[in-house]
Amino acid sequence: MTPMSEPSASEPAPSDSEPANRIGPWTRRSRAVAYENPWITIWHDDVARPDGSPGIYGVVHFANVAAGAVVLDDDDRVLLVGQHRYTLDSYSWEIPEGGVPDGESALDGARRELREETGVEAEGWREIVRFHLSNSISDEAGVLFAARATSHGVATPEPSEDLAVRWLPFDEALEMTIDGRITDAMTIMGLQRMALERAQPTASSPAPSEGEIG
Amino acid sequence: MTPMSEPSASEPAPSDSEPANRIGPWTRRSRAVAYENPWITIWHDDVARPDGSPGIYGVVHFANVAAGAVVLDDDDRVLLVGQHRYTLDSYSWEIPEGGVPDGESALDGARRELREETGVEAEGWREIVRFHLSNSISDEAGVLFAARATSHGVATPEPSEDLAVRWLPFDEALEMTIDGRITDAMTIMGLQRMALERAQPTASSPAPSEGEIG
Numbered sequence: 001m002t003p004m005s006e007p008s009a010s011e012p013a014p015s016d017s018e019p020a021n022r023i024g025p026w027t028r029r030s031r032a033v034a035y036e037n038p039w040i041t042i043w044h045d046d047v048a049r050p051d052g053s054p055g056i057y058g059v060v061h062f063a064n065v066a067a068g069a070v071v072l073d074d075d076d077r078v079l080l081v082g083q084h085r086y087t088l089d090s091y092s093w094e095i096p097e098g099g100v101p102d103g104e105s106a107l108d109g110a111r112r113e114l115r116e117e118t119g120v121e122a123e124g125w126r127e128i129v130r131f132h133l134s135n136s137i138s139d140e141a142g143v144l145f146a147a148r149a150t151s152h153g154v155a156t157p158e159p160s161e162d163l164a165v166r167w168l169p170f171d172e173a174l175e176m177t178i179d180g181r182i183t184d185a186m187t188i189m190g191l192q193r194m195a196l197e198r199a200q201p202t203a204s205s206p207a208p209s210e211g212e213i214g
Numbered sequence: 215m216t217p218m219s220e221p222s223a224s225e226p227a228p229s230d231s232e233p234a235n236r237i238g239p240w241t242r243r244s245r246a247v248a249y250e251n252p253w254i255t256i257w258h259d260d261v262a263r264p265d266g267s268p269g270i271y272g273v274v275h276f277a278n279v280a281a282g283a284v285v286l287d288d289d290d291r292v293l294l295v296g297q298h299r300y301t302l303d304s305y306s307w308e309i310p311e312g313g314v315p316d317g318e319s320a321l322d323g324a325r326r327e328l329r330e331e332t333g334v335e336a337e338g339w340r341e342i343v344r345f346h347l348s349n350s351i352s353d354e355a356g357v358l359f360a361a362r363a364t365s366h367g368v369a370t371p372e373p374s375e376d377l378a379v380r381w382l383p384f385d386e387a388l389e390m391t392i393d394g395r396i397t398d399a400m401t402i403m404g405l406q407r408m409a410l411e412r413a414q415p416t417a418s419s420p421a422p423s424e425g426e427i428g
Contacts, residue, residue: 024298024305025376034249035256037272040351042249042256047300050376058251059301060274060351084238085349086261087273091238092349099350129391131399134347134354135299135306136313137254137274141397162239162264177343183355185345185399192406199413 025050026057039063039099059139064099066133066142067110070190071096071122073149078173078191081117082164093166093176094184095144095191096120106143114147118165119155122147128193133185144190170194239264240271253277253313273353278313280347280356281324284404285310285336287363292387292405295331296378307380307390308398309358309405310334320357328361332379333369336361342407347399358404384408 021028027048035042043059071079080093096117100109107125114120129144155165168176174191176182182191235242241262249256259271285293294307310331314323321339328334343358369379382390388405390396396405 023300023303026298026300035258035272037258037270040272040274044249044251050298056251057300058249058254060254062351066348084240084264085346086237086240086271087349087351087353088346089237092346129402130394130397131402132299132302132306132397133399134280134352135301135398137276137301137354138348138352139301140348140351180344183344183346184349185347185403188343188345188403189399189406192403192410196406196409196413199410 028057034058058137060134060137062099062138062140064101065106065109066097066140066186067100067106067113068095068097068142068144068186068190069110069114069122069125070128070144070146070194071114071120071149072146072170072194073167075167076170077167078170079114079118079120079149080166080168080173080187082166083162092184093182094187097184097186107145110143110145116156116158117161117163119152120149121151122149124148129189131186131189142186144186144193146190146194242271248272272351274348274351276313276352276354278315279320279323280311280354280400281314281320281327282309282311282356282358282400282404283324283328283336283339284342284358284360284408285328285334285363286360286384286408287381289381290384291381292384292408293328293332293334293363294380294382294387294401296380297376306398307396308401311398311400321359324357324359330370330372331375331377333366334363335365336363338362343403345400345403356400358400358407360404360408 029046029048031043031045033041034044041061043061045057045059047055047057049055079096081096082091082093085092096114098113100106114122125145125147127143128146131142133140133142174195177188177191182188243260243262245257245259247255248258255275257273257275259273261269261271263269293310295310296305296307299306310328312323312327314320328336339359339361341357342360345356347354347356388409391402391405396402
């Protein structure tokens with residue numbers, strides 16, 4: 001365990017730190033990069049907590065925005081991608097999703113991931129959910145879209161990936177989020193959002209658009 | 215950026231590594247602790263990817279399971295907790311949720327977080343969603359429960375917390391997940407799940423139970 005650091009207010013900030021910084025009721029006294037790879041940076045911060053007591057905060061900063069797509073075909077089947085998740089050492093069925101780097105829009109990223117992972121083209125793209133995945137520890141943000149499949153093609157996944165593709169009746173996929181066969185949070189949010197639109201067609205959600213976003 | 219490491223198969227594994235380890239189509243060649251605090255450990259792994267090519271994997275390992283509770287009162291209002299999230303530097307309204315350490319059940323943890331953050335007691339607890347929050351990077355798992363409020367009390371938050379508590383009409387809270395005022399993934403999943411139960415009372419979700427789980 002990293003011991004709790006108790007910076008003294010009478011000492012100047014360390015030379016590698018940023019100036020004291022207010023973050024709502026928190027104060028950041030210093031920040032150091034504890035780890036970095038192309039996908040995440042870990043910041044180790046010395047902080048004053050809302051009650052003024054000294055503490056630490058380890059923040060997982062994501063380089064990319066998460067984007068995903070709930071894609072339905074004319075037979076009301078939804079497109080799922082299966083892969084063995086290294087972090088969990090278990091197989092996971094999910095909507096097509098991936099990381100969107102700076103300089104690419106979330107919509108372009110979702111469309112690209114869909115094409116790369118499944119070879120499917122789709123239209124009628126519209127945003128359905130915006131979210132933060134684990135805000136006590138990370139700043140990871142994400143966006144989900146809905147779209148209708150218009151073509152099937154040949155997937156061109158990255159060589160590091162080992163993906164399977166399935167078209168599943170929408171109701172069966174939704175059932176998998178209830179019985180625990182699907183556990184991916186982005187997939188749960190996307191399928192539930194679409195199911196609510198179907199169940200409550202007069203609800204306040206934006207009407208499906210035939211056009212493209214942005 | 216951490217440079218890509220390319221371990222040679224002809225060299226013995228470093229002394230601080232675990233033996234080569236199969237993880238589905240991946241192979242872990244070594245693991246090192248890159249960072250550790252009481253809540254997360256960062257593992258930096260050298261791996262062989264599904265196509266055999268060398269790579270790295272940074273895994274965010276969570277010490278705790280995430281647990282949350284969708285608590286409704288007799289006036290169909292849902293209990294939300296507001297706080298400034300350090301990671302995002304923004305205010306967030308969420309269902310009561312927190313980390314459950316080893317040795318505590320998810321249900322006990324959800325009940326404890328509810329009591330600490332809001333002072334509310336509830337009954338009729340039942341599990342509604344199990345999930346993984348960000349499985350491309352972390353092994354964070356979570357469980358959501360639904361319950362009915364039976365009493366109000368005095369919150370006893372940890373001194374490091376600065377929390378507000380609100381009872382909001384359920385439909386308004388759900389609307390907040392659609393218009394972007396609520397972005398917390400656990401809250402979105404929980405409110406959506408409850409809304410689906412209401413919209414589809416004959417759906418395959420487990421019927422509400424009056425009893426306690428486990």
